[in-house]
Amino acid sequence: MSVQSDLLTAAREQVLEKGIALDESQILAVLTSSDELLPELLALAHDVRMKWCGPEVEVEGIVSLKTGGCPEDCHFCSQSGQFTSPVRSVWLNVPELVKAAEQTAAAGASEFCIVAAVRGPDERLMSQMREGVKAIKEAVDIEVAASLGMLSQDQVDDLVDMGVHRYNHNLEAARSYFPQVVTTHTWEERWDTCEMVRASGMELCCGCLVGMGETVEQRAELAAQLAALEPHEVPLNFLNPRPGTPFGDLPLMDSKDALRTIAAFRLALPRTILRYAGGRELTLGDLGTRDGLLGGINAVIVGNYLTTLGRDPKEDLALLDDLKMPIKALSKSL
Amino acid sequence: MTSYCGHCGEPLDAGSHEVCVRKLELEPPRFCADCRRRMVVQVTPASWTARCSEHGEITKPTWS
Numbered sequence: 082m083s084v085q086s087d088l089l090t091a092a093r094e095q096v097l098e099k100g101i102a103l104d105e106s107q108i109l110a111v112l113t114s115s116d117e118l119l120p121e122l123l124a125l126a127h128d129v130r131m132k133w134c135g136p137e138v139e140v141e142g143i144v145s146l147k148t149g150g151c152p153e154d155c156h157f158c159s160q161s162g163q164f165t166s167p168v169r170s171v172w173l174n175v176p177e178l179v180k181a182a183e184q185t186a187a188a189g190a191s192e193f194c195i196v197a198a199v200r201g202p203d204e205r206l207m208s209q210m211r212e213g214v215k216a217i218k219e220a221v222d223i224e225v226a227a228s229l230g231m232l233s234q235d236q237v238d239d240l241v242d243m244g245v246h247r248y249n250h251n252l253e254a255a256r257s258y259f260p261q262v263v264t265t266h267t268w269e270e271r272w273d274t275c276e277m278v279r280a281s282g283m284e285l286c287c288g289c290l291v292g293m294g295e296t297v298e299q300r301a302e303l304a305a306q307l308a309a310l311e312p313h314e315v316p317l318n319f320l321n322p323r324p325g326t327p328f329g330d331l332p333l334m335d336s337k338d339a340l341r342t343i344a345a346f347r348l349a350l351p352r353t354i355l356r357y358a359g360g361r362e363l364t365l366g367d368l369g370t371r372d373g374l375l376g377g378i379n380a381v382i383v384g385n386y387l388t389t390l391g392r393d394p395k396e397d398l399a400l401l402d403d404l405k406m407p408i409k410a411l412s413k414s415l
Numbered sequence: 416m417t418s419y420c421g422h423c424g425e426p427l428d429a430g431s432h433e434v435c436v437r438k439l440e441l442e443p444p445r446f447c448a449d450c451r452r453r454m455v456v457q458v459t460p461a462s463w464t465a466r467c468s469e470h471g472e473i474t475k476p477t478w479s
């Protein structure tokens with residue numbers, strides 16, 4: 082017990098007082114700490130979030146512009162064309178995209194992320210983006226983000242020109258575990274796109290999935306690798322095993338492990354937006370969702386996901402209200 | 416007429432679909448209830464649309 086208390090005392094001094102992130106071995110110690118320590122650990126992660134990020138919560142909505150039929154083989158993904166998943170290919174047109182942005186703004190979000198299931202964008206997708214982003218900016222007061230896979234430098238420049246302010250490209254898994262998750266591209270290719278995005282001036286949103294069968298050491302490795310990229314935002318997904326995918330039969334992550342992961346990520350990324358992304362409804366339920374918001378999370382995806390459904394945004398907003406966490410407003414630069 | 420489970424696509428009168436029904440609270444149906452064809456499904460932030468090439472399209476708001 083005293084070793085465990087020492088761990089928190091050291092983390093308090095280092096992360097809370099000085100704003101210095103935990104390193105990989107410290108993250109591992111947090112991830113392997115006992116259930117008894119969990120309430121204290123979450124409280125510390127919450128204090129770190131309040132001190133270094135503040136009480137505001139960033140609310141985002143997402144939509145799939147191009148669903149299914151992806152040539153890549155990410156083993157968790159129902160949108161890969163390589164598995165027998167029941168998800169079929171479909172494209173959203175520009176008026177539908179604008180409507181989705183309106184639904185997102187109506188749910189109280191300041192961010193709208195357009196996602197496509199592709200290895201990287203082709204000219205058709207880029208021109209759809211050009212038209213779509215322009216139409217959204219004319220019709221809706223919302224920041225536009227995008228997630229279109231791996232990019233070339235020209236595509237990065239095009240997205241900046243369109244006014245896309247943030248780009249999502251996840252590392253997905255620790256470098257050492259990645260080959261067990263994806264075989265059609267490398268972790269290093271993902272890293273390179275992230276570096277290019279960051280250098281462009283767009284905000285980098287780079288997250289991961291946990292609960293994919295990785296070891297706890299690999300979870301610590303992943304947190305340290307994300308921290309090294311210094312992303313503006315880290316979306317944290319918990320595996321929601323999808324029928325027909327290679328990870329379709331994996332169990333849901335244990336909810337205490339999920340909460341410990343949230344706290345550990347906050348201590349590894351004291352100043353980063355840490356967002357609840359997919360899988361929280363199943364892994365954590367309502368009570369756990371609340372615990373995570375009081376344990377380091379400071380951003381949420383509201384409404385539906387890309388191919389699955391979410392909670393009623395009104396419930397999430399009521400929870401934030403109850404927790405006295407104001408919703409981050411649109412930035413003044415708009 | 417047999418109807419099919421929107422989640423797993425199996426006939427509703429064959430076995431239990433209790434788990435499927437629970438799953439359908441957090442995902443749209445993927446199989447047509449009339450003919451079990453895989454439908455083309457678009458999820459948007461507040462609703463979903465599912466289209467069967469034979470039986471047409473349904474759009475549902477996710478919350479009332």
Ligand code: SF4
Nearest residue numbers: 151153155158161198
């Ligand atoms: S690249 Fe994206 S859409 Fe394609 S299989 Fe991987 S996670 Fe799914």
Ligand SMILES: [Zn+2]
Nearest residue numbers: 420423432435
């Ligand atoms: Zn069924």
Ligand SMILES: [Zn+2]
Nearest residue numbers: 447450467470
């Ligand atoms: Zn049908």
